[in-house]
Amino acid sequence: MRKRGPSADSPETDRQFVTSLSRGLDVLRAFRPDDRAGLSNRDLAQRTGLPNSTVSRLTFTLMQTGYLLYDEQTGRYRMGVPVLSLGFACLGGIPIREAAMEPMQRLADAAGDGVMVSMGARDGPTVTYLACARATDGVVSLQLGVGSRISLARSAMGRAYLTGCKPDERAEILDELAAHYGPARWPALRAGIDEAAQQIAERGFYANFGEWTEGVHSVAVPFPSHSDGTPHMAFNLGGFAPFLPKDRLENDLGPKLLAMTHALRHQVSAR
Numbered sequence: 001m002r003k004r005g006p007s008a009d010s011p012e013t014d015r016q017f018v019t020s021l022s023r024g025l026d027v028l029r030a031f032r033p034d035d036r037a038g039l040s041n042r043d044l045a046q047r048t049g050l051p052n053s054t055v056s057r058l059t060f061t062l063m064q065t066g067y068l069l070y071d072e073q074t075g076r077y078r079m080g081v082p083v084l085s086l087g088f089a090c091l092g093g094i095p096i097r098e099a100a101m102e103p104m105q106r107l108a109d110a111a112g113d114g115v116m117v118s119m120g121a122r123d124g125p126t127v128t129y130l131a132c133a134r135a136t137d138g139v140v141s142l143q144l145g146v147g148s149r150i151s152l153a154r155s156a157m158g159r160a161y162l163t164g165c166k167p168d169e170r171a172e173i174l175d176e177l178a179a180h181y182g183p184a185r186w187p188a189l190r191a192g193i194d195e196a197a198q199q200i201a202e203r204g205f206y207a208n209f210g211e212w213t214e215g216v217h218s219v220a221v222p223f224p225s226h227s228d229g230t231p232h233m234a235f236n237l238g239g240f241a242p243f244l245p246k247d248r249l250e251n252d253l254g255p256k257l258l259a260m261t262h263a264l265r266h267q268v269s270a271r
Contacts, residue, residue: 020058023050027058028067029123031079033148038076087147094230096223096268097131103260104133107237111135111253114243116142119223120157121231122173125180126150127158130233142216142239153177153189156208156220157236159196163206164222164232196220204258207250210241217244219254221261226268235261 030047031039039047045055059077062068068077097119104117111117116134120127126149144150152158152173162170174193178186196206200222207219218238225232237257238244244253 023048023054024058024062026050027055027062028079028083033145035078038071038074038078040076044077094130096226096230096233096264099267100235100264101131101133103264104131104235105136107256107260108133108135110256111237111239112243113137115237115239115253116144117257118144118157118236118238119233120150120161120236121233122152122158122161123149125152125177127152127155127161127234151212153181153193155212155236156196156206156218156238157234159193159208160200160206160220160222160236161232161234162193163197163200164224164234166224203254205254207246207254208238209246215241217241217246217249219249219257221258223261223265226265 026048027044027050030044041052041055041059044050044059045052048055050058059068059070063070063077066080066082069080070077100119104119108115108117112135116132118129118133119131120129122128129144129146129148129150132145150158152161162173165173174190177189181189192211196208199206205219205221207217209217212218216238217240218236220234220236220238223233223235235257237253
């Protein structure tokens with residue numbers, strides 16, 4: 001969807017804002033883990049809403065600096081190795097991720113086959129996975145991993161994330177999502193987001209049954225930032241519906257995920 005123009009109070013109107021840098025980052029952000037065949041300039045223009053001529057200049061620059069690789073046979077671009085170094089630098093700069101890995105793995109092992117425990121943070125209208133854990137002896141699992149992006153408005157993790165935001169930030173994000181999805185789709189999504197907030201207020205976690213993807217059940221808990229140097233996040237436990245019937249999710253695994261995040265919060269606060 002084409003982006004809206006900047007409003008009067010948008011960062012884009014600030015004289016220190018470097019528009020070309022922002023657009024270059026938009027091009028990199030347009031790539032997804034399943035884009036194995038690469039993306040053409042036309043693909044990137046459609047995903048970013050930028051003019052074809054602008055995209056061509058940006059991809060040329062990113063190719064010259066190694067952030068994109070170009071396949072002359074297909075006319076498509078793939079991400080270069082330097083992008084990977086940025087990703088690992090980002091993960092290394094989130095201390096809570098390292099602290100969360102062990103309890104996430106314990107919960108995944110306790111939940112068993114078909115279940116994945118994950119941690120994520122917002123990236124535009126999506127949530128990006130920062131860490132994942134599956135049962136050590138598991139066989140079946142969702143095909144998602146670090147770097148995967150899922151819907152902020154439809155997923156359990158995304159809705160839990162929104163609930164954990166401060167009111168002014170939440171209002172701003174909701175306005176962006178309303179513009180992203182449009183008047184036809186937004187009312188139903190907003191109702192789901194409000195339902196998540198109500199569930200979290202009542203019991204501490206939110207259960208989502210197939211609203212992100214049919215046949216996938218999940219439960220999520222918000223994890224607001226404890227300092228300016230770390231992002232707001234959310235934790236999620238999900239999997240295929242046969243492994244996560246409603247009773248098990250709401251009465252067993254949901255409370256366990258909540259207890260895990262409480263313990264992690266105390267651990268972080270004690271440092």
